[in-house]
Amino acid sequence: MKAYALQLSLAFSFLLGPCLADVQPYSNSAEYDKGDYGRWVTQTFLSSQVIAPVLNVRKPFTECDDGSYLFVAPRGGGVAKATPMILDAAGSLVWAAEQHYGNVYNLMVQEYHGEPYLTFWAGDDAVGGHGVGNYYMLDRHYELYRKLAGANGLGADLHCFTITAESTSLSTLYEKVEKDLSGVNQQRAKGWVWESIFQEVDIETGEVIFQWRASEHVNIAESYTVLNEATEKAPWDFFHINMIEKDAAGNYLVSSRHLRSVLYVSGTTGKVLWQLGGRGNSFEDLSGGAATRFIGQHDAHWGNADQSVITLFDNGADWGGDYEKGSTGMRVEVDLEKMTARLDLKLQHPDRIISASQGSYQTLPSGNILLGYGFNGAMAEFSPNGTLLCDAYFGPSSRFTQGDVQSYRDLKFNWTAFPKTTPNLVWVDGSLYVSWNGATEVKGWLFEDSYTSKQNWRQYDLAARAGFETKLSFGGGRPIRRYVRVVAMDHAGEHLGASLVLDLGSVATDWESEAAQLDAGAGSAGKTEQDEHHNTAHAEDGSAGDKDDQTSELRKEVEDIQMLLVLAFLALVSGLLVVWMAFSCRRRRNMFGWNSVPQDDEEVAMDKMELGSGEGGSFWQRLHPRLESAQGRLRDGVHRLLRPKSSRATDRDIGEGMRSDVELPDVH
Template sequence: MWSSWAFFLVAVGVASGRPSKPTDGSYDFGYEHDAYGAHPLTVFKSAAELEVPKLDVLQHSKLCESSLYTLLTPRGGATRKPQTTILDSNGDLIWTSEWNGQQLYNLMVQEYKGEKYLTFWAGNDAVGGHGAGTIIMLDKTYTLFKEVRAAYGLDADLHDFRITESGTALITVYEIVQRDLTEVGKNHIGPVWDCLIQEIDLETGVAVFQWRALDHWNLVDTYKEIGGDGEGDRAYDFFHMNSIDKDARGNYLTSSRYMHALTYIDGTTGEVIWILGGKRNMFRDLSNGTATNFAYQHDARWSGNDTITIFDNGVDDVHRDIADTRGLKLKIDEQNMTVEVVTEYFNPHKIHGISQGSFQSLSNGNVLLGYGNSAAFTEFASNGDVLCDTHFGPESRFGSAEVQSYRVYKYEWHGWPRTTPSSALRINSARSWNFFVSWNGATEVSKWILQGSNSSNATEEEWRELNRTKRTGFETAFEIRKSYPSFLRAVAVHSEGHMLGRSEPLDVQAIKDELQYTYGFNFTDDEVWIAQIALACGGVLGIGALLRMGIIAWNTRRKAYQRVSTEDS
């Protein structure tokens, strides 16, 4: 009776709008219109504490870079907790973590003294549109290697942290200073956010270079209206630095969101060499204005000796529709002071990235754009053709800041966690008991071996192999047979055949008894969802009666089970 009831409720659930994924993978209408909520999630049986964005792949090509992992930092009003997250090319989880309840930004893989580290910013991001915190460096075991701070008692800002080849780090820093505000319409001295570049020696924490925007830019050069800023404790963010890059000549390139400009700075004297874009633009635009009309831009980097890449937002919170967001590759001629567009990169849905965003040039020639405030990232061929387009939140919510990631990047990474694999017993949709196993952060697992024993304290020799399978995504399942012994565990195996780690033993019968006692009889995850759909549709004719029948059957089975348990005891 339960099977037919469940089938009927599945049909009602589909009719009620729970969508299925299109077979061509092009567009999940339900996903993009909140059928899974504002923050669609993937959850796991073996690691119930983990939850990561569920992706909707709108467009896919084999030409996309599949050998690298995707790094992002999901956060926003619809997310329960900010996290650093690494996904593989299929969207399966590799690693995710919180950090002391802090906001998290800018997850990257960077090299220091020949070793790879995960780096990200952690702190308070509610400080006038930027942040006050520190930079975290984790080694390949996900252990804290360094916590990097800004110099002179200031806080590290969230916008950028780049390790140089010489073993120093570039950090953006914000500091409130008092300035005469007459030129921007105020008749008093008031607070202004000055923007600093600090280059920090990672060994000593000492600043080897510092540059201040207010020493070289005037308040009147900004496009940001002062409004009520500059009054009381409301500092005026006139410049808003969001990226720093250092070239082989030892000079710095920085992006200013509110100047609509890039500033190229002498690495010895700190003097401005040239300015590209904005009110003080020094370049002749050979592309009819499209090379210098970028606005509210982010993530400006050198890409070779004469090429600069930019994530050109084109819009902000106040001016949401004045332009289409684009990736922009520019060719600079510093001798003749000319600039021209090499390539523009537009999302096929014309996303307006009203804040944040990233542009990454990949080693295979592709370009990856992350859309910041909008939960999307797109990979392009070098000529601007769209290859892969992915959402990690519904498009209907873009611009709401409910799900976002400051940047999205791709990197190679090898993780060797010091934790042990996690495991759990659950019933699948075929009503069979399964053993589920996963290992957060472990990139080198090739196979899982299921082992069994009649004792949790068995010696290694007493654990015998029951089954083995290739690692499939983040979480791998083994079907449990009646002939299996009482205790089960999983062993993670490297591609070269050696053991990487093993899960703690599970007492199969004890877990079954606990689950059956709790639920009366064995609900699968899908059947729980069906019951929830039925409850939501209780006003539909007949659903309430059918649901009541199911509940009566459930309670009858539960009471019968409890009676048998009592008699057996």
């Protein structure tokens, strides 16, 4: 009941003046797609230094809102600083890394020893089709848990870092090696190649459990990539590994972009047991070639537990010049006994987006499929039968294929995080702006003010969280005290953390009460100093007793607000119910031919009005001012409720590091 009441109070918090400070996404904007707003459309915030993308929404992801978040890592020629980001279904920023890691790939949520972690690769991707860097694991506080390199002295590659059910990691790696190329070109006895490698590693110890090298198990002559000079400075990338997945049997599903094939590799011998697609295809294609023909594919996975389905993102293109009519998602049914393959589903964007590199295919718990278009800033969600449900761009479509805005994979995950930072609060031009980067559980903001920077906090306003940054405007002559802070609230009304104290200086308008309070306290200075010392000590120690008092006080005040708003809501519903019943009676009288004499002028007026008729508008015109009046009385009641009680003298400094050293210039 308490959680419901807070949700209801937040739903009515528009009465208190909060509003969305974020720039709203564009909707089917032709100007956006033409690039009129730039190659990388972003927004900045007043309370945070992070930058967020502004999407061009074709079909809103709010229609696909399953409670999860969108995970993207934009980079490219138009992106000034590559940053891993989390967005909500409305396109609002939830988290953006404040640390610059370099180019970032594969932001996702993975489980390790039963705990969720943010994982991604970051480093130098200018090597040529792959990269050298590190794998990062961040905990639910966005603090670094692990930073991992490749084993056996090899650099960690960007394509894949997967944590298995056995708490090991699978990763891709590349190494320059010299190989016999006579089977490819008889004029070239030897040449340098990029060896595609994958490793399974014990994350705790760094021990290599299994390592596989492509050149030792495949025929390099099956490559679709044209042999280049194959020198040590420019090795030939014949295989190009980009995904590994381990199954319950201990074997590995491996995707080779340049073989245009998905391979099934023995986890004991490394032998290739079969191939789907490519020159070495092992399957009879029951779809006339459609199930085994794909070009430059990415993100191949088993589509179900019984290993009868393989899913992948078919780029339909590569840098060699082979192009299909758009990149697609593919779901292929395979029969591993009969060795047959059949195309079960092909997902294509109506704009036929073509991505020559990168891309993702994710089967969601609902059965929906999310496609990320890699080299192009676009993502789309489809139903299990292939209907396009949601669709958004984070780069102009006219610039697709130019690489301005890329994201290697675009994925969806559930994520709950509690940053160890505090909410950011600033005062700009008569309004407060608040945000808390990465805090997923904040549903509302409790604004408080005080005459001092350490105690006697008065609950000034309650506002629903609105996007990444929430704005609270001040008007109507409401006095505000010199020191302000904001407390983050979850859906149950529990506090999550408080901002640093903001000193408004001469912007404050409530000064007379301060003087009166100081005068009243002059006669008991010793006791006040002792109490202040006691309260300060409790704030510094963070004792359990003081925290319980703070929580109890906060809960009581929030519950008071909730009760008032619930009663107001019930009164409004009751009034509308009475009106509906009156009209129902009138209709019944007309239906059965009843005749009655109106008892007063009000009933006469009611008899003249019919819902849905032209005169119905006049009724709502008369009702609207009454509703506004009721809202005004409700607002006044809330403000009276939020006034400090004279007996209250508690110190509710929440969180660590509270200070009042944020000064604003005087405003005259």
